[in-house]
Every structure is written in C-alpha cells, then in structure tokens.
Amino acid sequence: xxxxxxxxxxxxxxxxxxxxxxxxxxxxxxxxxxxxxxxxxxxxxxxxxxxxxxxxxxxxxxxxxxxxxxxxxxxxxxxxxxxxxxxxxxxxxxxxxxxxxxxxxxxxxxxxxxxxxxxxxxxxxxxxxxxxxxxxxxxxxxxxxxxxxxxxxxxxxxxxxxxxxxxxxxxxxxxxxxxxxxxxxxxxxxxxxxxxxxxxxxxxxxxxxxxxxxxxxxxxxxxxxxxxxxxxxxxxxxxxxxxxxxxxxxxxxxxxxxxxxxxxxxxxxxxxxxxxxx
Ligand SMILES: Cc1cc2nc3c(=O)[nH]c(=O)nc-3n(C[C@H](O)[C@H](O)[C@H](O)COP(=O)(O)OP(=O)(O)OC[C@H]3O[C@@H](n4cnc5c(N)ncnc54)[C@H](O)[C@@H]3O)c2cc1C
Numbered sequence: 001x002x003x004x005x006x007x008x009x010x011x012x013x014x015x016x017x018x019x020x021x022x023x024x025x026x027x028x029x030x031x032x033x034x035x036x037x038x039x040x041x042x043x044x045x046x047x048x049x050x051x052x053x054x055x056x057x058x059x060x061x062x063x064x065x066x067x068x069x070x071x072x073x074x075x076x077x078x079x080x081x082x083x084x085x086x087x088x089x090x091x092x093x094x095x096x097x098x099x100x101x102x103x104x105x106x107x108x109x110x111x112x113x114x115x116x117x118x119x120x121x122x123x124x125x126x127x128x129x130x131x132x133x134x135x136x137x138x139x140x141x142x143x144x145x146x147x148x149x150x151x152x153x154x155x156x157x158x159x160x161x162x163x164x165x166x167x168x169x170x171x172x173x174x175x176x177x178x179x180x181x182x183x184x185x186x187x188x189x190x191x192x193x194x195x196x197x198x199x200x201x202x203x204x205x206x207x208x209x210x211x212x213x214x215x216x217x218x219x220x221x222x223x224x225x226x227x228x229x230x231x232x233x234x235x236x237x238x239x240x241x242x243x244x245x246x247x248x249x250x251x252x253x254x255x256x257x258x259x260x261x262x263x264x265x266x267x268x269x270x271x272x273x274x275x276x277x278x
Contacts, residue, residue: 009032
C-alpha cells in the first residue's frame with residue numbers, strides 16, 4: 001500500500017487531520033487506528049456507552065497498569081473524544097495573544113470557530129446540571145457553564161464530526177483495528193510505517209497516536225533503530241509556531257527532550273517511558 005499521507009492514530013487529532021488533508025482529491029490519505037471503526041454514525045453500530053455524553057465511557061480503553069483512571073485512553077476511532085466528558089473550553093483571548101511570534105487570538109479565532117461548528121458545540125443548559133454542579137453554580141455566580149460537543153445527549157466525537165462527511169471520498173482510506181508499530185526510515189526520511197496489517201508506504205507520515213501512543217511509535221522507529229536509547233528530559237528546546245515551522249525568536253511554547261545517557265542525566269526509567277501498555 002502506498003499513500004501521499006499516512007496518519008498514524010485515528011483519535012481526536014487524527015480524524016480532523018485525515019478529513020482536512022483528504023479535502024484535496026489529488027492527495028491520497030490513509031488513517032490507521034488501533035481500535036475499531038464502527039462506520040458512519042448513521043449506520044447505528046456504535047456502542048451505547050460511546051454515544052452517551054452524560055458519563056465517561058470505559059468499554060474501549062487501552063489496558064493500563066493502574067486502575068485510578070489517570071492513564072485512561074480510548075482505543076477506538078475518534079480516540080479520547082469518543083469517551084471523554086465533552087467539555088469545550090477555549091482559552092481567554094489574551095492567552096493566545098501571549099503565545100508569541102506568529103500566534104494571536106485573531107489568527108486562531110477562525111479555526112476555533114470552525115472547530116466549534118464541526119464539533120456541534122452547544123451551551124450546557126441549566127436543566128442538565130447535576131445537584132452538585134447546581135450547588136457549585138449557585139455558590140459561585142461567576143462560574144461558567146461550559147459548552148459541550150454533544151447533540152442532545154449524544155457525544156459528537158471527532159469521527160462523527162470530521163470523518164463522517166469525508167468517508168465517501170475515494171482518496172481516503174480508514175484502517176480500523178490496525179496497530180502501528182514504527183515509522184520506517186530511509187536515512188533520516190520517513191517513508192512509511194510497519195503495522196499489524198503490513199508495511200504501508202507514504203510520502204508523508206503524521207503521528208497522532210496520543211500522548212502515550214505517539215512516543216511509543218517514535219521510540220520503536222527512529223529512536224530504537226538509531227540509538228536504542230529512550231528519550232530523556234534535558235535543557236534542549238523545540239520551538240513551534242502557528243504554521244508548524246520554527247520561529248526565529250523565542251516563543252512561549254517549547255518542549256524538552258534528549259537522550260537518556262546525554263550529558264548530565266542519570267537514569268529514571270519511570271520518567272522516560274509511558275507506563276500504559278501501548
Ligand atoms: C477520560 C477523559 C476525559 C476527557 N475529557 C475531556 C473534556 O471533557 N474536554 C476536553 O477538551 N478534553 C478532554 N479530555 C482530553 C482529550 O480527550 C484529549 O486531550 C484528546 O482527545 C487528545 O487527542 P489526541 O488526538 O492527541 O489523542 P487521542 O484522542 O487519545 O487519539 C490517539 C489515537 O491513537 C490511537 N493509537 C494509539 N497508539 C496507536 C498505535 N500504535 N497504532 C494505531 N493507533 C494508535 C488510539 O487508539 C487513539 O484512537 C479527556 C481525556 C480523557 C482520557
């Protein structure tokens with residue numbers, strides 16, 4: 001199999017990306033998801049707990065080491081948007097303005113608006129408050145009743161929001177129940193991925209397997225093949241800007257990573273690898 005773009009992980013981000021990237025009929029896109037794809041919402045095959053926005057859903061969770069829910073992640077098309085609390089909270093405009101070069105509320109606002117519409121975001125109504133929430137709201141008059149991405153009590157997950165309108169596109173392939181193992185490399189260039197469905201070649205590889213899944217795929221690929229050492233926190237910086245490039249000046253957003261045995265670092269394996277069995 002060969003595609004222009006291969007998206008690994010069909011969660012919240014992966015569904016949005018695969019749908020947006022396949023808007024161009026010239027571009028072939030493949031979305032790989034470890035969990036099941038129940039198809040169109042209208043097909044009626046989605047499990048009840050995944051559809052019910054009134055409580056968190058647990059039927060499609062990755063296996064974890066602990067039972068305290070701190071590692072809870074969904075393994076299903078739509079990812080955590082398919083089992084989460086549907087709370088839609090945007091930052092204050094001044095926060096976006098504060099992000100630095102290339103970012104501002106004005107540049108982000110149209111994208112927030114589009115996401116709001118696509119996710120069918122609506123206000124929470126007074127009638128939906130639980131007794132606890134009602135007491136809290138009465139005690140704190142400034143408290144915000146947050147919006148929700150729900151149609152009535154239906155959790156409107158990213159698969160419904162983004163993939164349903166895109167599923168009929170011949171240039172979009174969705175592979176459910178397929179586990180991505182590692183990104184394949186030709187030197188330093190990503191050329192595809194090894195998956196439980198075999199090798200998939202692509203011009204561009206996007207890793208959207210979530211906070212636990214993405215590092216796992218990357219560590220088994222580039223990290224494992226080149227050095228076989230886990231990533232470790234360090235004083236290096238990765239800078240990002242609104243268009244995904246590297247800004248010339250220091251923004252407020254940065255991440256830190258280097259090798260476990262890099263200068264000045266002792267080993268604490270618990271910090272380097274996710275504990276969930278991903
Ligand atoms: C219980 C819970 C409640 C939450 N409530 C809210 C809320 O109310 N409001 C809010 O804004 N946020 C909420 N969040 C957070 C929000 O859901 C996440 O931040 C968001 O879904 C993350 O999106 P993502 O695309 O990065 O990852 P995910 O949505 O987790 O998607 C990752 C996808 O990749 C797949 N995957 C992982 N590894 C592989 C692999 N090796 N091969 C193939 N596929 C793989 C997974 O199965 C998953 O579908 C909640 C999160 C949880 C866990």
